[in-house]
Amino acid sequence: SMSQAFHQRHGRFIRLSNGGQTATRTRSFAHGLTFSAEPLRAGELFLIEVTQTESGWSGDLRVGITQVRPDAMPRLPKFAVPDLSSRFGRSYVRTVGGVASSASSSSAASPGAAAASSSSPSPLLRRRGNLVQSPCGLVHYPNLVPRHTLKRGTDTDKGARIGVYFMPEQGQGRDAEPDLARLHLVVNGVDMGPDEQPFPYKDRDHFAVVDVYGKTKQVRIIPTCQRLPPLTDLCLLAILRMYSNDEICRLPLPERIKLYITAG
Numbered sequence: 001s002m003s004q005a006f007h008q009r010h011g012r013f014i015r016l017s018n019g020g021q022t023a024t025r026t027r028s029f030a031h032g033l034t035f036s037a038e039p040l041r042a043g044e045l046f047l048i049e050v051t052q053t054e055s056g057w058s059g060d061l062r063v064g065i066t067q068v069r070p071d072a073m074p075r076l077p078k079f080a081v082p083d084l085s086s087r088f089g090r091s092y093v094r095t096v097g098g099v100a101s102s103a104s105s106s107s108a109a110s111p112g113a114a115a116a117s118s119s120s121p122s123p124l125l126r127r128r129g130n131l132v133q134s135p136c137g138l139v140h141y142p143n144l145v146p147r148h149t150l151k152r153g154t155d156t157d158k159g160a161r162i163g164v165y166f167m168p169e170q171g172q173g174r175d176a177e178p179d180l181a182r183l184h185l186v187v188n189g190v191d192m193g194p195d196e197q198p199f200p201y202k203d204r205d206h207f208a209v210v211d212v213y214g215k216t217k218q219v220r221i222i223p224t225c226q227r228l229p230p231l232t233d234l235c236l237l238a239i240l241r242m243y244s245n246d247e248i249c250r251l252p253l254p255e256r257i258k259l260y261i262t263a264g
Contacts, residue, residue, distance in 0.1 A: 004046070004221055007035040007207070009070035011078075014212065022051070022220040025212045029057040030078040032212035034219075035070040039205035040165065045139065045186065045224050046208035047163040049146075050156055052218035059214035060156045063164045064093030065183055067204045080211035092183045092199055093209050096156050131237050138237070139224050145189035155187050156216060162187055163224075164208055169198060236261060 005020040011033040015024045025032040036046050050061065062080045067090035070076075077083030085091040132139040146159040156162070163186035168179075181201035182194035212219055239248070245262045 004223055005037040006210075006221070007037045007070045009073070009076070010034045011076055011212075018220065022218065023210070023212055024052070024218040025216075029059070029214050031076075032216075033076050033080055033084070034210045034212060035066070036208035039207055040065070042168055042181065042201070043165055045163045045165045046210075047143065047161060047186070047222040047224050048210055048219040049222050050158055050160045050162070050216055050218070051220050053158050053215050054217040055215065057214040059095070061096045061160075061162060061216040061219070062093050062209075062211035062213055063096060063162055063185060064091065064209045065164065065166050065206050066091040066093070066209050067199075067201075067206055069205060070207060079213065080209055084209065090199070090204070091209065092195065092197065093211065094183070094185060094195070096162055096185065096187060141189070143222055143224055144186060150188065160188055161222060164210075166201065166206055167194070168201060169194075 006016055006023050008016075008020075010016065010023065011025070012031040013025050013027045014032055014034055015026050016022065017024065020037065023032075023034045040046060048063075053060075064080065066084060066088070068088045073088060077087055080091075080093040081095060084093055130141045132141050132144070144161060144163065146161055148159055150157050150160060154160075165184050165186070166181045167184060168181045179200060179202055180198040182198050184194060185192045210219060239261055243251070248258055248261055251258065
């Protein structure tokens with residue numbers, strides 16, 4: 001997907017490399033706005049990894065969605081928060097550290113529950129083994145998590161993997177069409193749940209926003225759905241769709257196989 005690259009319209013101090021998949025802020029702590037090259041589909045995850053940080057600044061990565069085409073913005077602001085929304089409107093951007101900290105203190109089982117306690121669990125929480133069933137297809141779960149353990153309380157440290165997507169709300173009634181959507185942030189493999197602020201989404205483009213701000217100096221895009229998952233994962237997902245855990249336990253299979261299937 002062409003959305004899995006950065007837009008050529010970006011902040012003054014951003015340099016793109018690696019075929020448009022790496023964004024580096026070369027100076028200062030601001031003017032680091034970047035966008036997805038193309039609009040995202042509903043449920044499409046735009047995932048990045050923090051590959052370089054820089055000490056001496058306060059604040060760090062901000063991510064979100066804008067419904068304003070980047071090439072239609074006459075002059076990009078220095079910051080995504082709050083300037084992008086206040087100047088152009090129709091932009092929904094969050095500071096990653098703030099969202100992760102408030103979510104972890106409110107609910108370990110369902111992060112983001114304090115902001116939207118009545119919402120159903122996010123599609124990206126439906127994990128089966130190494131696969132995650134998302135609205136846009138299967139995502140390989142190891143792509144969502146850091147390759148090494150991050151320091152406690154440093155959700156945006158080097159190696160962190162942060163994703164953003166939007167999902168329409170459920171309409172009222174069997175045939176109703178939802179006309180509002182909510183922002184979702186995925187922080188190191190954990191979906192922080194739907195944002196508390198819904199927004200109209202129909203007939204509008206949605207570009208991912210990544211503000212390479214403050215201590216965050218460089219990010220790169222992590223492809224999420226380009227490679228076919230291993231056959232064992234696909235078989236596991238198929239079995240779990242056909243049988244409940246109780247039914248699997250009654251199948252004439254070795255105990256270690258049944259444990260492997262149900263443990264996912």
